[in-house]
Amino acid sequence: MATIAMKRVYDEPESSDGFRVLVDRLWPRGVTKEKAKIDLWFKEIAPSTDARKEFGHMADRFAEFTDVYRAELDTNPAVAQALELLKKHDLVTLVYAAKDEHINHVVVLRDYLLEQDGASRAA
Numbered sequence: 153m154a155t156i157a158m159k160r161v162y163d164e165p166e167s168s169d170g171f172r173v174l175v176d177r178l179w180p181r182g183v184t185k186e187k188a189k190i191d192l193w194f195k196e197i198a199p200s201t202d203a204r205k206e207f208g209h210m211a212d213r214f215a216e217f218t219d220v221y222r223a224e225l226d227t228n229p230a231v232a233q234a235l236e237l238l239k240k241h242d243l244v245t246l247v248y249a250a251k252d253e254h255i256n257h258v259v260v261l262r263d264y265l266l267e268q269d270g271a272s273r274a275a
Contacts, residue, residue, distance in 0.1 A: 154238040156265060157245040158258050165189040170243025175258060180249035190247060196230040199257050214255045221260050235268055
């Protein structure tokens with residue numbers, strides 16, 4: 153299984169990022185595909201539009217958002233695809249646009265994927 157890293161799309165891509173996967177439903181504003189250097193845009197794994205809007209990146213709503221998004225992941229067939237990606241690559245960097253590096257859907261997604269296979273590691 154791969155090591156899972158997280159990185160903002162606005163940060164400079166590096167060769168050490170491994171396989172870069174954009175996990176946002178919407179393409180980030182102001183970033184060209186060339187500059188982003190994304191290997192895969194995997195919008196199917198992102199939270200639903202309703203969950204994203206209800207959360208609104210407000211810290212006091214993060215716990216509730218986490219529960220909603222995890223419930224979505226429990227029934228999302230894209231999770232199986234994500235786990236397959238983790239088997240194929242040594243390092244997968246989940247790329248996102250959110251400003252807050254600690255309170256966002258990628259933190260929830262990374263933790264969820266790590267729980268699905270204990271052999272994975274967070275970077």
